[in-house]
Amino acid sequence: MAAYERLPPWNKPFAEQLAFFKYKLSVPTERWNDILREAHDRAFMVAGAQSADLLNDLNAAITKAIENGTGIEAFRKDFKQIVAKNGWTGWTGEESAAKTAWRTKVIYQTNMSTSYAAGRWKQLNDPELQKVMPYWQYKHNDGVIYPRPLHKSWDGLTLPSDHPFWKQHFPPNGWGCQCRVVPVTKAKFMKAVVNGRGPANAPDQENTEGIDDGFAYAPGANMDTSFRSIIQDKLITYPPAISKALSRLMNKTVHAEDVVDFVNDALANPQLTENQFLGFVENAEAIQKAIGEDTTGFIVLLKSEYARHVNKSHARDGGQQRPPKPADFAHVITVLNEADKLMPGDESNHGLPTIKASKTILGDLFTAVFEVRLGKKNRVLNLLSMYIKV
Known part of the structure; x- marks a missing residue:
């Protein structure tokens, strides 16, 4: 059983989470890494999904899950219907029931966890909250079956909200990561410093060890980035087969x-x-x-x-x-x-x-x-x- 088999109960959707996800545009891709890091703040993708109708249906299924707080089994039913309706074949995970369960879990949890994190980023940066709790604390979820040692080592790390650490280490920090961030007062920050859990103990900002490929960014922190900048920075790549569809999509913005x-x-x-x-x-x-x-x-x-x-x-x-x-x-x-x-x-x-x-x-x-x-x-x-x- 993988470390991300035990999913959190995504049954408490909130406005900032939904607003973040609805702001995305569906982008056709061939591989999971056609879209990198902060580009995910603007782009919704499912690796290998290129048809506009297919992408829109998958987007709607995730939107419904966020709006209604529905679990993975409801999403799996929607996914099965969407695949059949659009005649999508050859996708990774199609080979067996076990692999389909794995693929749907990855799609569901990645979108739910990143949209959740982006919503929390918005809330944590609220000016009124910042006045009373200008520090953030990293929290490792001890409920995961196979905890990542480095993620566990960051548990309790307490830093100013504008510390460079958060630009890359704001969770999720990998596939199935269930870590989170909570706001704390100055008093708790000073206590963490005394206990060796303050800025002096933060990893170097260039050190991304412990972060899975594609996760070294803070979800929700880049919503104002234009698609033009994202593409010019090569955060979205696209082969000739789908370049026209993507270009047309971008022009609509x-x-x-x-x-x-x-x-x-x-x-x-x-x-x-x-x-x-x-x-x-x-x-x-x-x-x-x-x-x-x-x-x-x-x-x-x-x-x-x-x-x-x-x-x-x-x-x-x-x-x-x-x-x-x-x-x-x-x-x-x-x-x-x-x-x-x-x-x-x-x-x-x-x-x-x-x-x-x-x-x-x-x-x-x-x-x-x-x-x-x-x-x-x-x-x-x-x-x-x-x-x-x-």
């Missing part, structure tokens, strides 16, 4: 009003030199056919200077061209990813290749020109120009 606000700011402030994230390339195959460059996984950016350039240089041509409006820039990612026509453009001023994309939207013909930056770290399509024909 880009709000048109953010783009419009950015353009308005760029026009109002000539000194602004920031970039606006527009989305991800979804049609890399079509772009490669047009210009011979692989843009899989590229992001699309709008520089403030080019927003001003488009506004100034492409207002009218004396014919059918109309002045661009800030709202037009919200269509740029659609023009690129759903282009009616793609073709090579002239080399940019930086000596880089460009691609020209055209698409009719609401009766207007949009043409956008992008510079292709092919660096190992800076894989970007920059919008250089855009004009609109009516």
Whole structure:
């Protein structure tokens, strides 16, 4: 029997836990480590699940378990129905009843424990609680069948809530880990220091020994991290087979009003030199056919200077061209990813290749020109120009 066979009674759901889980987006993956550490704060995944319908059904099953406090057996029934409904085969654990029981337990407990921890992180950081209990204490669950020695050694360790230890060691710290954190007063912190359980006894923050792969982060501490940052930091990886689906999913998180606000700011402030994230390339195959460059996984950016350039240089041509409006820039990612026509453009001023994309939207013909930056770290399509024909 594995150390995580005895599951805690997940029957006391709370608002912060549910809010954390509902904030996630379902992301298709091939392997369990396609998504790493803090990226799990934004992404829901089940290793090997790639279909949107399958992922949404599995997400709903976990959401129900959190909302209703239902146990693993209820989840297993839901899982069985979801697998049959979506025709999912070849998944790890399908081989036998025992392996299916193991796989469903891993899916259930990992999502329940991390969402629970994230909810507690939110509660523990409440400003009012911080005023009276600004210290946290690590608690090992003595009820586990096979306790991890290092987890047990951290039991009673009491540190300020902003101590670097918590960034990596906030539990769960591995598959089946049932450790937890509780807030304590300054008096209890001082007592722990006297007893050799204070900051002087904390592991070095770079030492992740005792933490399973993928668990060296604090669940709930990274909810404000953007998907763009997560992907650029390689916390989410995705093979070509699912890149289009993931890129499309990420593009849904880009709000048109953010783009419009950015353009308005760029026009109002000539000194602004920031970039606006527009989305991800979804049609890399079509772009490669047009210009011979692989843009899989590229992001699309709008520089403030080019927003001003488009506004100034492409207002009218004396014919059918109309002045661009800030709202037009919200269509740029659609023009690129759903282009009616793609073709090579002239080399940019930086000596880089460009691609020209055209698409009719609401009766207007949009043409956008992008510079292709092919660096190992800076894989970007920059919008250089855009004009609109009516």
